[in-house]
Structure formats: C-alpha cells, structure tokens
Amino acid sequence: MAEKSSEIETLLAELGRSFHARGWALGTSGNFSAVVSRDPLRLAITSTGLDKGCLTADQFVHLDESGTVKHGSGQPSAETALHLVIVRVRGAGAVLHTHSVWSTIVSGEHAARHGLWIEGYEMLKGLEGVRSHTHREWLPIVENDQDMPKLAGIVEALLKKHPEAHGFLLRGHGLYTWGDDLAQAKRHLEILEFLLEVIGRSRRSESAASSQH
Amino acid sequence: MAEKSSEIETLLAELGRSFHARGWALGTSGNFSAVVSRDPLRLAITSTGLDKGCLTADQFVHLDESGTVKHGSGQPSAETALHLVIVRVRGAGAVLHTHSVWSTIVSGEHAARHGLWIEGYEMLKGLEGVRSHTHREWLPIVENDQDMPKLAGIVEALLKKHPEAHGFLLRGHGLYTWGDDLAQAKRHLEILEFLLEVIGRSRRSESAASSQH
C-alpha cells in the first residue's frame, strides 16, 4: 500500500506541474486527489496553498471519509469536502480541479442557465461511456460559495440529479472532473478543458457548430 | 526491416508527444501511422485509447492492407480504415490526424460549404508541389460519422474527386493530412494547423486577407 500510495502521489504531482505549465493551475489554484485505499477510505489530496509549478509527492496528505488527516503534515485543500462528495457519490478513484482561463470565462457566460450543453464534437467520445459525437453532454454550473459544507451539499444534490455528468463548473472558479482512476480523470480533464476552449473561442460566431442550447 | 520499423515508431511516438504538448492531441485524441513495408503492406499505427502525452514506440501495432493486426498487441485505432484508404489512394508513407481547437472551430464554420479555400499565404508553399503563395488550396470538410466503413467510402471518393488536396477536415473532429514520408506528413500537418489558426483568428475581421471564397 505504501508503494502504491507513493506512486499515485508522484503521478499526481507530475500532473499538477503539467497543469501549471499549461496555465490551468496558476497562483495556488487547483487541487488534485486520488483514492489510495477504499476500505478504509484513504484519499491522497494536495495540501492547501501550494505552488503547483513545483508540486512534489510529499505535499499530499491522506484523509479518511470524514476529512480527518490520517497521514502526512500540512492542511488539506480548502475544497476537500467537494473531493470527498465526488468520491462518495460517484465512486471516483481520482478527482481533478483546475482553474483555466476558458473554464472561468465560459462558467460566467452560461451561469444564468446553470450549465451548458456540449454536442457534436468527436472529442466527447473520450468521456467514459460516450459512443458518438452526437452525444449531448450537460455540464452543470454551480454558483461559487465560500461556505464549504453548503457548497458540498449543493454539489451532492447536483451529482445525484445529473448522474450522467462527467464534470461541473464552479462559476468564476473552474472545472471539477473525475474518473475511475487517475488516467481516466486526466483524460476527462483534458477533454473538458479542450471543449471549453472551443466553446469559449467560438461563442461570438453565428456559424459555429451549434454547441449550446 | 525490424530496425527501420522500430525507428519509425520512435519518431511517431515523439511526434505524438509533441502534438499533445501543443494541445493538438488531448484526451486520447489523435492517431498516427507510417508505412513500414510496401510489399506486403505493413502499416504501423497507434493503438486505440492511448494518452498521447506519454506515447511510446511499443504502443503501435502493424496492420496489413485489410486492417488485420500482424504484429504487436493492442487494438488498432478506431480510425484505421481512414488511414488505410489514404495510404492506398494517395500512396502516402505516413498519415497524421490531430484534434486542435482551431481545426475543430473552422471545420464547423465552413461545414455548410463542404470545405474552404486557402489562398494568399506564403506558408502554402510548404505543401508538396506548391510553388507560390497565390496557389489556391481546397481543404474539404466531411461530416463526421461513427460508421467507419461508410466514412472510409466517403473519404475514398473525396480523395479521388480532389486529387490535389493535401488534407481534409472531419467536422467537429479534426484534421487528416499525409505525406510521402513522415517528415513530409509532419510538415503538412504544421502548415495546415498554422493556416487553420490564422483563418480561425481572422474570421470576424472584414479586412483580413481574403482566404475564403
């Protein structure tokens, strides 16, 4: 278990540094987690306030299902409650949260409709269970909030209401996505960030592919 | 032959990783192939579902002209039939397929006209056989389809109808291009991606170079 855990944290740290390089986790933004044990639940998650450009494997702590630190030093990310809800409701093995320019812009533009439909893109097929570009993906948008227990409750209700969703946006804040394992979560993140950039750059053009309804 | 094959796959894997770094092959998108033998035909092609950010030479399989795997483990890319058609009809030595933000956007904007003219750019001269920036290049756009035999038939007809084309777009999906060898295919890819970005960024300006007719 120790080795597996250490390996996951090394992979998470590499991912974090690469997201920082792409501009998806500047400042101290972004947080990343992966399940290292199911029973009892142990979730490795980034400590709070770190520069993701030099993230290392020893900057993760292990939490139990209540968010109590069971291993490692440092304060877990302030958004720990959202990670735990996603792990519990979706059975996710990894949760990734980024703050990109395009997810921030798109989350504001579509906030009034509480989400956006994404449709007609081959890239959608990379989302688990999607078989065709004709798939319609609903990406919900939640109002941002500093009250974490309240926000976690809203996210839990959202996940149950949209069991087919592969991610969601926090308004003016960024993207959350997840996967059965870290590789799937990374795939979902790259796909959703790509699609948000396509939609963001297309948004003022009448003739763009009809991606929003 | 074994050495030459191994060298080609090493080069294809490097290319794949560099395209991922540029954002042209995120998620598991993109697939790449090169002919390692003409008689009998052996085509090295990426296996399906790979993260191109860490593509390695051993993640390719060898196919014969019917698409049967003759070497290597793993399922060949779902778009194998398109690669084989291009190799057969064009005599290509390498085929590259990317999913960039700009090719996705431009493919949607020009879909109703089934393609776009590109003209007036010096960069066109890097396309094989083109001698002047005054050359008019027709870049066809095909509706995306999950029925691969059907799509391969449409692409075959398209290649025969436009024997001078250096590539084509699948709507909402991305760019296919090719070359006599891998270096030429890479050159064509960089040139077409560059031109699609120029056209995409110019599209709302009346005074832009008249690239579309």
Next chain:
Amino acid sequence: MAEKSSEIETLLAELGRSFHARGWALGTSGNFSAVVSRDPLRLAITSTGLDKGCLTADQFVHLDESGTVKHGSGQPSAETALHLVIVRVRGAGAVLHTHSVWSTIVSGEHAARHGLWIEGYEMLKGLEGVRSHTHREWLPIVENDQDMPKLAGIVEALLKKHPEAHGFLLRGHGLYTWGDDLAQAKRHLEILEFLLEVIGRSRRSESAASSQH
C-alpha cells in the same frame, strides 16, 4: 547572508527564465528584485538590458536604499526607483514586473478610468488577505513616463492612496506586483496575469462575469 543572497538570485533568475518562456518578459522587458538584507537595506535587482530567456544569478546587482550599487557589476534596471518605492512603502520582500500581451492590452482599455475593478473570481483568494471571490480588487493604472523620479513619486502617492492594492499597471507597459517574500510575489504575479487574461478575453462579451465597473 552571502548564501541566502545567492539562493535568492538563483530563484529570481529561474523565475525570469520561466516568465520569458510564457511570453511575459520578451525582448529585454521585465525586471525582478528581492530584499537580501533589511538593515542595511540591500536589494538584489536585475541589471538593465538583459535577455530574460537566459537570465543567470550573476546578472543581479545589490543596491542600497538610495539606489547606489553596493555589490556586483552592471547597471541596475532603469526602473529601480519603482522597486525601491514599493519596498519602502509596502515593506515588500520581492517585486516582480512583467510585460504580457494581456496586461498591455487591458492597461490601454481601462486607462481612461485610471484602473479597473476585478470581482467575482475565486482566483482573487490567492491574493494575500483576500478571503472570498466576492472581494473587489482595484487594480490602478498609471500613465507611463520616462521621467523615473516623477513616475516614482506618482507610484508612491498611488501606493499610499490604495493601501489595499496588490499591484498596479503602467499603461502600455505592464504589471507591477510584490509580496512579503518571493513566493508570495510570484503567486500575486500569476494570479494578476491570469485575471488580466480572463478580463482581456472576456471584454467584448455582454454576458461575461461582471468584472468591470
């Protein structure tokens, strides 16, 4: 002290090279400083006219509070007076100045109002002392001037008038920000550059998050 100083300059040089790679310090633009001693004040600052793409630790000079070079060869940056004012008025431990495309554009668009409000973005929470995305951050814009004593006086008055500001823009010139130490200054720089890009890219859209008042 010598070791600490050398370490700071190594970190500043790494930062400078990374900002150049992101396109935030092209040409010979940008200058960076950090306090290596408080009493007497010694400020390590980039020499003038350097290519930041290959910045090294030995390309810094040490100044006293009057701007006199006390250590190292080379002419200190022409904007030394601004760094010294920020260190004196804010008690900053590090000052970073970049010239990005978006800070240049946004500084021109909002110049008539002498600044812009930034509000509603989670990323604001990375600015020291900010606790919520509902925080309203005023980013002042100063007219650019080649008369450095005059400009330093204007900046000093500005810093005193807006004690809560985390940075300011020089019109058509770029961003200044700072922090208690180099890590905090880097965090503030990444956050403000991110927000300026979001605002610059959102500016023509009616439905964007209301970031400007």
Next chain:
Amino acid sequence: MAEKSSEIETLLAELGRSFHARGWALGTSGNFSAVVSRDPLRLAITSTGLDKGCLTADQFVHLDESGTVKHGSGQPSAETALHLVIVRVRGAGAVLHTHSVWSTIVSGEHAARHGLWIEGYEMLKGLEGVRSHTHREWLPIVENDQDMPKLAGIVEALLKKHPEAHGFLLRGHGLYTWGDDLAQAKRHLEILEFLLEVIGRSRRSESAASSQH
C-alpha cells in the same frame, strides 16, 4: 574564425528551435542568418526546406556577397537575396525571419496602407536607438512575391526610404528584422512579434491603445 563561425551557427540553431517551439517557424518556414566574416563577407544562413524544430549547426551554409555558397553543403534558403540586401544596406550582423500567426494576420489587415504605425508601448524602447514609449515606429508591409530578384529590389528601396525602420512585414508571409549582432536581432524579433500580437488582439476594440494611424 572557424570556432566563432561554429559558435554562431550553434546559437542560430538554438534560436531556430526555440522559434519553432513558439509556433513562429512551423512547417519549413523561417530562415536565419549571421555574418561570420566582413571582409570578405561570409554569411551563415539556413539551408532551404529544413524542419526548424530539429535545426542543427551543420545545416547552415556560408555565402559570399553574391550569394555563392563558399562553405557547407545544401541549397541556401530561397530568400537569401533578402538577407544579403539587409546585410548590405543596413550593415546588419544578423537577420531573422519568422512566420507567426499574428504577423501573418496583421500583415493582411494593414496591407492596403503599406504598413502600420506602432506607438505608445514601452516595449518599443527595446528597439535600438529608441528612448521613449512615445516613439512612433513605422513597420512597412511589402506585397509578397515569388520573383526574388524583384522582391530584393523592392526591399532595398524600402530600406533606403525608411532608414529608421527596425523590420518589415511581407504580406501573408511574415516578419523580417535584424540587428548589429545576433543578440540584438533576437531582441528586435521578440519585441516586434510581441507588438504584432498586441495589435492583432486589440484590433477590434475601440478603446484599445491607439496603435494605428
């Protein structure tokens, strides 16, 4: 001399690879030269048709003032005549030519006026001899042409008509700039590419800094 020449070519090759990484020299676009001897004139220049992403020091040839190859194998760049004119008329020690997305777009948008004024940007101060952001820089635009002797004649007349210019654009083709030595030419290139991106991204906004007249 041999060592100095070899060093210059190593630096030119590094520059070429870095411009390719930034997307300023995709396909086989871009060419780069530096004077390795003044009397007799020997100009090291990239051979034609190279992938700049893997440019090496041995891919340069040495020319005399008439364009005859005196050293090295390979065909010199097709645009050799432009490099030689710039070296002769300006006394340049290095000439750099890139094809960026923004220089291509801006060269089309301003072609009818045969150039554009750039004014009000601090970045202008990095151009040799410029002392203030209030400087007005005229960046001429020349119609692209495949007749190289004719184009070289036009460029020669242009350089004499605008002795203060630090570069020029070829329409739909890209940017030429130069410097007394390679470091100055690189500085001019980064500055002009930066300013063209600022102008290109600002162009549809009424409130942008007044950079065009």
